[in-house]
Amino acid sequence: MHMYCLNLMYASHPLTWVENLFCCIKVFESFRFQVTYNTLCLSCVGFGLHSSFYIYIEYNNRRRMADGQDPKIDELNEELLVIILSYLSVKEAAKTCLVSRRWRYLWQYTTGCFEIYDRDKKSYSRKSPCSFMKLVNQALVLHQGPTLDQFRVGFCYSGSWYMFDHWVKFAIQKEVKLFELDLAADSWQNCGGWSQYDFPDIERLSSGDNDKLKFSRFCSNLKSLTLVNVSVMSSACLCFRRLENLKVTGPLKSMEISRCPLIKGLEVDASNLESFTYIGPHIEIPFRNVDQLSELTIGQGYCFSFICKPDKHASYSSKLRKLKLMVRYEVDCPYNFPVLDNLRELELDIQLYAGRSLHYFTLFTKACPLLSSFIARITYTNILYDEIFASPRQFEHNRGVHKHLKLVKLIGFTGCVSDYELVLHFLEIGGSLEEIILKRTFDHFHQKINGMAFIGEQIKQLQANCPAGVKMVLTFVKLRYGKWV
Structure with a gap:
């Protein structure tokens, strides 16, 4: 009697792992040994994408199978097959019902x-x-x-x-x-x-x-x-x-609360929390014991609190590495900014009237000395004809050079004063900028603004101001299911 051990690293798609398991069992069967599957056991070390699964198969080398007799994976007991299929989603496991009659209902027990x-x-x-x-x-x-x-x-x-x-x-x-x-x-x-x-x-x-x-x-x-x-x-x-x-x-690592208009209070106390999403009205959210919090997505009323009253969020904002703000309409420029000393990625989802200024968000980068990626999705909700070509409101200019900003991506670029001035300013401050991506849209409303703003001329001016070594990419996108793609 002998015992062999198979070590499978679950580092890819679950279906690949199952296929690898069956292939390994086939290898044992190819030795023409009678495998006693009733002594097969499955143990797991670790959890997630880097788990190791040890398969112990005991066989008797004195009992060879008769020549011409094909070994079958179906000799595995049903309990083990269900355990294996449970590493797939139910939808994927259901596809195995076509393997044989015996497999027809196994997926129902995953x-x-x-x-x-x-x-x-x-x-x-x-x-x-x-x-x-x-x-x-x-x-x-x-x-x-x-x-x-x-x-x-x-x-x-x-x-x-x-x-x-x-x-x-x-x-x-x-x-x-x-x-x-x-x-x-x-x-x-x-x-x-x-x-x-x-x-x-x-x-x-x-x-x-x-x-x-x-x-x-x-x-x-x-x-x-x-x-x-x-x-x-x-x-x-x-x-x-x-x-x-x-x-x-x-440990609780991710939490999301969105579209709950009646919510009145929330308290977050989770030492392992890494990602938090809240899209809703402005409420007091005491953050306690959130040393691991690195990703934050906020929108609606609470977003304005984060921007305009940064002192209330200083206890956790300095730890963030990724921030997404869902801003609706114009933001008044506050006197100070959130403390974002460790922020690497800033993502904005903005709705505003065409012609209104986005200059505040270039100033926002002053609070992000380590920022490397800036992505903005802009949706214009109305055309203000008198402001399409007007100069934006005058804010204090950010004269410094950003040393870490490498990528600027603007989705919904029309060439009107709002996004044109935003891109131009990033070209001025991006000392380490490597690539700037401008995505125009096929949306009818944006196309109307494009025609008014003479986008071709605006792009030529941006290219003329583009520093050497900076790659400028212009692409087209369209709305699908309410999202830019």
Whole structure:
């Protein structure tokens, strides 16, 4: 009797890992030894993309298989096959039902990631949400596994009698660690408007004794909760009171709260939190014990607080390495700026009237001495004819040279005074600038501004002011699903 060990590094796509496992088993079978799969065991060292999986296979070298008899992977017991398939998403695992009759239902017992999104829909008729709902409900009924690691579902909810309480209950019953319910998975224009869904009182959904046990485990296991276009009423929040003393074995590294207009307060205390997203009204958010926080995305009212009242955010802003600001309309230039001593990447998503100044954001770079990448997406919401060619409001000019800025990317460039002055100023201060990318759009509204601004002449002037060694790239993009692509 002998024991062999296979060491597989899970450093690529899960399907590749499974294929590698089967290939290794085939190698053992090619020795024509009778492999006793009932003694095969799987152990994991580490977690994530760099895990090592050790497969121990015991075989008897005295029992050779008869010539001409092909060994079969199907000799693996079903429990092991389900464990292997659980490293795939449920959608990927379902494809293995075509392997053989025995494999037909194995995917239904997997415990990996259950994700169903309707992102690819190009048009939204009344039948489309209904069809998607049926698809999700059928998939939920088919899944027979006791637990799931992740449950993600999303589509464009434009308002109807549809209810999603049973989706929430499914997440509770499966004791998921990551739950994502995105009811704004497409742009407002494509789905004809968004309507909010009222999040249910999940204690009410867990009335039975077994359901209460599942609910308790759900609360203790939950590591990530994402609700998009979902209204959480105060009555529904009562069930989360017990989460005040929640202890999770795994560290919370990412948190997102968006489109929750009724939220009144939030406290963040997470020593391992690395990424935080909040898009909503201005509220007090005390940040405590967030030494690892390096990525921040903020929008709406809270974004203005970050820009105009930087002293309130000084406790964590100096640690940020990546910052995304979603700014709507014009920002008044404050007297001081946030402290961003470690910031490397600044990303802006801006909506404003054509002709209004963007000069504040060039001054913003003064607070980012280590900034290497500046990306801005600009959407113009109205044409102010008198201001298309007007000079921007006069702010104090940033006369210094930025020593680390290497990339400037502007999406939605029209050549009007707003973005033209922004690009020109970066050419002046970018002492180490290597590349500047200007993306024009095919959007009808932007094309109208392009014609007014004589964009060809503006580009020639920018090229004339472009320092030697700086690469200027001009490309075209268009709106797709409400986003620049």
